[in-house]
Amino acid sequence: MQRLKAAQDAYPNSxxxxxxxxxxxxxxxxxxxxxxxxxxxxxxxxxxxxxxxxPYGQGRRPTPQELQKLLLAVYSEYPIPQLIGITP
Amino acid sequence: MRETIEFRIAERDARMHLDPGLGVSLGGSIRKVVLPVDDARVGRIAQLHRAYGERGDAFFLSWNLHRSYTEKELRAAELLNLIVRARFEPTGAMCGTTYDESSTCRHCGAGARQASDLVLDTRRIPKSKDIAQTIAGEVVVSSRFATAFRESGLRGAELRPVLHQGRGKPLSSDWLQLIVTSKPRSLSTRTVAGNNPFDLDEDDAFRCPLGHIAGLNQISELYVERSSLDDADVAVTDKLFGDRRGELRPEPRLLISPRLRDALQALPAQGYALEAAHFV
Known part of the structure; x- marks a missing residue:
């Protein structure tokens, strides 16, 4: 919920x-x-x-293992609300 | 040529192993570290990455090699690798462009043939750019690029219409698709490709057994067989990089002549970078 609130504060017009x-x-x-x-x-x-x-647009690709680490790094900090039982 | 490597590392991991003053923080949780490739700390990061890898983890989250050249070095290059910097989505296939997949390689997914005009949401093309590419590798150019290409008498590509995906039927647009028609240049085995600079894919997991794909990522500058040279000003490499995954497709590299470099610099065109490429 904190992350949701922080995002709303960061992008108030969204x-x-x-x-x-x-x-x-x-x-x-x-x-x-x-x-x-x-x-x-x-x-x-x-x-x-x-x-x-x-970064976007660099024309490089992660291996599937690297992709797993990326997803974990992002979603451990910015979880998908539905996956942790929150209705956004 | 000055070559640096950029890493993105989770701050938690960076704090454990790196000097706190090394690099800059991005948003508090990610550290960006840029080092010359021959810096001893790059070796240390590679070691850490291998050690993390042994337990199924990774030390750095992403990497990128940056090569910068003096004007003299770029002017001396016989051949250049044109790197399209401006990328965008959705891809052509997502907007209604049709592809014939009948000759696609069953191993690597290369070889799909575009079977219609390129249809895009042209509002998503970065407006200030003269050359841009979708994440699936479809390259588009501005009308001023097209004019310069034609007026300079440059050879090796056709410029075909790009249609805008409107609410009804596709509409014409100011953008053109760069379709390279020249003979592909033979990529030399001196070109280094791999998963990252410290993992050159010794198991060939990302190399097509039929030879279509050189590797997942380009690591070194490009080396091309001189015997494949002709008078075209733009060509592609015969071997591709990347893989077929979701909307991504394996992509060749673009090679251009000094004449096309001069035309791009005279515009001046926006949305690209140049690296030296070499004949062997």
């Missing part, structure tokens, strides 16, 4: 909800892969964290 790909497309996620409906501000915060960990 309202509504957006679908978030659990594995971002630029890291090899499929367009029809698992998505979660997140508040737009939280979606922005999660996306920003992914790009801190693996």
């Amino acid at each position: 309202t509504g909800y957006e679908n978030h790909h659990f594995i971002p497309l630029y890291l090899g996620g499929a367009s029809n892969g698992q998505t979660y409906r997140l508040p737009t501000a939280y979606h922005k915060a999660v996306t920003q964290q992914f790009r801190r960990v693996w």
Whole structure:
């Protein structure tokens, strides 16, 4: 809940909800892969964290093992609310 | 040429093993560390990464090699690797571009043939750029790039329309797709490819047994067989990098002549970087 609130504070003009790909497309996620409906501000915060960990647009790819570590690093800090029993 | 390597490391791990003054914090939980490739601390990070790997973990989360050149070095290069910096999504396939997958390699997924005009959400193309590419490797250029390409009499590619995915049928746009039509250049085995600079994929997990893919990632500058040289100003490598995963596809590297470099610099075009490539 703290993270959700912090994201809302960081992006006060972001309202509504957006679908978030659990594995971002630029890291090899499929367009029809698992998505979660997140508040737009939280979606922005999660996306920003992914790009801190693996910058966008560098034309490189993680191995599947590296991808697991990336996902763990991001989602341990910015969990998917639905996966920890919170309705966003 | 000056080569540096950038690492992104979880702050928790960086704090345990690295000097607290090394690198900069990104958002508090990630540390960005940039070092010359021959710095002794790079060796230390590689050791740590191997040690973490032995217990199924990883020390750094991501890496990137940066190569910077003097103007004199770039001018002296006989051949250049054009790196498209501006990337975007959704991909063509997500917007209605059709691909013929009948000749796709069953091992690596390379070889899908684009069977329609490229359809994109052109609003997602970075507006200030002259060259950009989707995360699936579809390369688009601005009309000013196209004009310069044609007026300079450059050879080796066709520029085809890019359609905008509108609410109804696709609409025309100001963007063009760069389709390389010249003979692919033979990538030399001197080109280093691998999973990361410390893991060159000795098991060939990401190399196609039929030879389509050189490796998951390009590690070194490109080396190309001189025998494959012709008079084209733009060409692709015969071997690809990457893999087929989700919307991502294996991609060749773009090679350009000094003439095309001059045309890009005269514009000046936005959205790309150049590295020297070498003939062997």
